[in-house]
Amino acid sequence: MSPRxxxxxxVAKIAGVSPTTAxxxxxxxxxxxxISQDVEQRVLKAAAELQYRPNxxxxxxxxxxxxxxxxxxxxxxxSRLAGDMIKGALEAARERGxxxxxxxxxxxxxxxxxLLQAMHDRQxxxxxxxxxxxxxxxxxxxxxxxxxxxxxxxxxxxxxxPSVLPDEVEAGRRxxxxxxxxxxxxxxxxxxAGPGRRDLPRGGGVAAVERLIGIREVFGEAxxxxxxxxxxxxxxxxxxxxxTRALLEGGRPRALICFNDRVALGAYQALDDFGLKVPGDxxxxxxxxxxxxxxxxxxxxxxxxxxxxxxxxxxxxxxAEMGRDGDDAVGEGAAREGEVHRVPMPVRLRExxxxxxx
Amino acid sequence: MSPRxxxxxxVAKIAGVSPTTAxxxxxxxxxxxxISQDVEQRVLKAAAELQYRPNxxxxxxxxxxxxxxxxxxxxxxxSRLAGDMIKGALEAARERGxxxxxxxxxxxxxxxxxLLQAMHDRQxxxxxxxxxxxxxxxxxxxxxxxxxxxxxxxxxxxxxxPSVLPDEVEAGRRxxxxxxxxxxxxxxxxxxAGPGRRDLPRGGGVAAVERLIGIREVFGEAxxxxxxxxxxxxxxxxxxxxxTRALLEGGRPRALICFNDRVALGAYQALDDFGLKVPGDxxxxxxxxxxxxxxxxxxxxxxxxxxxxxxxxxxxxxxAEMGRDGDDAVGEGAAREGEVHRVPMPVRLRExxxxxxx
DNA sequence: TCGGTTTGCTAAATCGGATTAGCAATGCGG
DNA sequence: CCGCATTGCTAATCCGATTTAGCAAACCGA
Numbered sequence: 001m002s003p004r005x006x007x008x009x010x011v012a013k014i015a016g017v018s019p020t021t022a023x024x025x026x027x028x029x030x031x032x033x034x035i036s037q038d039v040e041q042r043v044l045k046a047a048a049e050l051q052y053r054p055n056x057x058x059x060x061x062x063x064x065x066x067x068x069x070x071x072x073x074x075x076x077x078x079s080r081l082a083g084d085m086i087k088g089a090l091e092a093a094r095e096r097g098x099x100x101x102x103x104x105x106x107x108x109x110x111x112x113x114x115l116l117q118a119m120h121d122r123q124x125x126x127x128x129x130x131x132x133x134x135x136x137x138x139x140x141x142x143x144x145x146x147x148x149x150x151x152x153x154x155x156x157x158x159x160x161x162p163s164v165l166p167d168e169v170e171a172g173r174r175x176x177x178x179x180x181x182x183x184x185x186x187x188x189x190x191x192x193a194g195p196g197r198r199d200l201p202r203g204g205g206v207a208a209v210e211r212l213i214g215i216r217e218v219f220g221e222a223x224x225x226x227x228x229x230x231x232x233x234x235x236x237x238x239x240x241x242x243x244t245r246a247l248l249e250g251g252r253p254r255a256l257i258c259f260n261d262r263v264a265l266g267a268y269q270a271l272d273d274f275g276l277k278v279p280g281d282x283x284x285x286x287x288x289x290x291x292x293x294x295x296x297x298x299x300x301x302x303x304x305x306x307x308x309x310x311x312x313x314x315x316x317x318x319x320a321e322m323g324r325d326g327d328d329a330v331g332e333g334a335a336r337e338g339e340v341h342r343v344p345m346p347v348r349l350r351e352x353x354x355x356x357x358x
Numbered sequence: 359m360s361p362r363x364x365x366x367x368x369v370a371k372i373a374g375v376s377p378t379t380a381x382x383x384x385x386x387x388x389x390x391x392x393i394s395q396d397v398e399q400r401v402l403k404a405a406a407e408l409q410y411r412p413n414x415x416x417x418x419x420x421x422x423x424x425x426x427x428x429x430x431x432x433x434x435x436x437s438r439l440a441g442d443m444i445k446g447a448l449e450a451a452r453e454r455g456x457x458x459x460x461x462x463x464x465x466x467x468x469x470x471x472x473l474l475q476a477m478h479d480r481q482x483x484x485x486x487x488x489x490x491x492x493x494x495x496x497x498x499x500x501x502x503x504x505x506x507x508x509x510x511x512x513x514x515x516x517x518x519x520p521s522v523l524p525d526e527v528e529a530g531r532r533x534x535x536x537x538x539x540x541x542x543x544x545x546x547x548x549x550x551a552g553p554g555r556r557d558l559p560r561g562g563g564v565a566a567v568e569r570l571i572g573i574r575e576v577f578g579e580a581x582x583x584x585x586x587x588x589x590x591x592x593x594x595x596x597x598x599x600x601x602t603r604a605l606l607e608g609g610r611p612r613a614l615i616c617f618n619d620r621v622a623l624g625a626y627q628a629l630d631d632f633g634l635k636v637p638g639d640x641x642x643x644x645x646x647x648x649x650x651x652x653x654x655x656x657x658x659x660x661x662x663x664x665x666x667x668x669x670x671x672x673x674x675x676x677x678a679e680m681g682r683d684g685d686d687a688v689g690e691g692a693a694r695e696g697e698v699h700r701v702p703m704p705v706r707l708r709e710x711x712x713x714x715x716x
Numbered sequence: 717t718c719g720g721t722t723t724g725c726t727a728a729a730t731c732g733g734a735t736t737a738g739c740a741a742t743g744c745g746g
Numbered sequence: 747c748c749g750c751a752t753t754g755c756t757a758a759t760c761c762g763a764t765t766t767a768g769c770a771a772a773c774c775g776a
Contacts, residue, residue: 053478056479057481061413061419066415077442077444083436090434099476102460121414295595
């Protein structure tokens with residue numbers, strides 16, 4: 001049916017040399033092994049004519065390297081953000097000629113085990129273990145068969161795996177500074193978590209804790225006292241709406257820091273219900289830069305989760321890890337164990353923050 | 359470092375048999391080739407003890423089948439919907455022990471070529487060519503090396519590849535029926551496309567054409583005349599807002615069919631600007647079931663794009679295709695060439711449609 | 717002219733399985 | 747007791763590359 005793939009043997013035959021020679025030339029080791037210019041040219045020409053491409057499966061068997069990495073995450077379909085993370089990883093991998101296997105565990109450890117097995121069976125060169133919401137995860141056993149990186153996740157127990165995470169503490173600082181820069185010092189409320197360091201939503205991911213730390217730090221240093229805060233059980237619009245409504249029944253805030261954009265959407269709805277204008281009456285800052293943030297009216301100022309960059313960074317770190325796998329030089333290697341890489345979260349200044357009334 | 363993988367040879371040695379025998383037993387062909395019960399048990403036991411798993415790379419080299427399929431799409435990060443499509447494909451593949459390579463072309467034919475090459479180099483057993491917005495695509499040359507399926511896309515030229523698409527015409531009918539069922543017969547406006555069969559957004563995908571056909575068909579049969587329609591250059595909130603505002607400046611509609619949820623979001627905003635309530639003053643139906651549809655107030659009634667099912671279906675069709683690849687029995691095979699599979703789009707009845715005023 | 721290098725290339729082994737061909741031992745009918 | 751079929755297993759080859767070991771020819775100095 002379909003014409004058989006061109007193999008190295010075909011190239012060798014056309015060039016009139018042995019497969020060994022052809023391999024040597026094509027892998028660039030021709031020079032060092034003293035293959036003549038003439039033969040080199042013949043092989044190169046034959047390969048070009050036949051459009052030869054090495055069979056990676058074969059190479060994988062012989063050399064153990066498949067130019068493939070496995071991307072295992074708990075969920076992939078949560079939001080466009082998840083897609084961005086994969087996209088970043090995909091592009092970074094492609095730039096190095098690598099392909100990605102994608103797997104989804106749905107948080108099921110058994111599924112995860114199966115998936116990792118399936119990937120090892122296919123001899124992946126490295127693994128990315130990703131979480132779609134920043135959180136701590138239990139690192140499955142049997143890691144170590146291949147280099148691995150945690151993405152958007154921290155190991156629950158001590159682990160030698162490096163991790164890549166958004167810089168949430170700094171994000172918290174930035175959100176707070178956005179309000180300070182606009183002159184807000186009073187009537188600032190938090191929606192989603194706080195005011196105390198321990199006032200967090202149940203099941204709390206890393207984001208709540210760290211954003212809160214950053215916010216408290218900046219306000220603390222500026223001598224600004226947060227007027228109030230509402231924990232939300234879940235960071236969904238309806239909870240943001242309820243929390244904000246509760247707040248409005250008791251008074252008039254001047255500014256809100258919502259812990260994510262979905263909560264902010266709910267807050268917008270509550271403010272609208274009370275006839276309050278954003279940003280004229282109340283300024284709003286948020287986190288995530290979910291697609292809706294740019295669709296809301298007025299457009300929401302938010303500190304963006306850099307999903308794309310996270311994905312890229314994970315691949316970068318993974319390659320570094322793969323590079324030094326046989327590295328017996330302890331000196332540098334050991335020091336880097338379990339390193340945590342933080343990716344900055346940029347502020348998206350839009351329309352939801354106005355200068356404080358004098 | 360890491361303990362070497364267990365190979366078939368290891369199992370054979372422990373069981374005290376030849377690799378051949380071990381292979382026979384483990385591939386289930388032991389019976390037919392008269393391997394004794396005793397030996398069979400020894401091999402099985404050894405394999406279990408060592409936790410033997412066949413190296414798929416090796417199998418791939420020998421048999422040509424890698425239990426892997428390639429999923430190539432134009433974009434993966436457009437929305438959560440894209441993720442759902444991948445998720446559906448992923449799960450359907452996993453159920454059969456297959457893994458997915460993911461690739462993104464960004465609409466670049468050169469990138470697509472490279473990607474398909476990379477996948478062929480890894481000997482994928484089949485390919486899914488996906489589009490994130492339903493549209494016609496140019497089928498790249500060199501398909502035919504492996505079975506392939508078009509997902510959410512139709513071939514621009516005649517092609518033997520089967521395709522899997524949402525049933526948009528029926529979706530159009532359903533949206534129209536939702537309004538008819540609520541008693542609406544007058545003041546119905548379309549936002550996004552129409553009223554004529556040719557009044558479509560530029561770059562128009564398949565969705566606009568087919569939804570419009572379905573809508574016109576049902577209204578036509580019911581003897582209902584559409585009161586008006588606005589084409590939107592792009593189906594984004596701001597265009598929906600502008601179109602609806604233009605409409606409202608000229609009169610008072612009773613019901614809107616928006617061509618997708620983002621357009622509907624804009625329409626909501628415009629209605630709000632004019633002090634009109636949904637659904638009290640104006641009913642709204644839409645398409646896609648984008649996540650925001652459930653977040654809007656009131657929650658949006660919409661005809662859902664079944665992304666998850668589309669992904670699954672594509673894999674199902676692909677396996678059917680792979681099953682009959684060597685199939686020389688022309689009779690059935692030839693008849694199915696280029697078959698189009700339609701996946702139903704379910705209506706999500708929510709809060710944005712009310713009974714028409716008597 | 718002969719032994720030792722250098723040059724330039726190739727045969728053969730290897731990776732981990734699947735598959736084909738075939739071999740030794742046993743059973744059985746005549 | 748011989749010939750042939752059946753039973754039960756294994757040796758050898760193959761998939762498509764990489765890599766090690768090594769061979770023949772040319773060259774070089776004594």
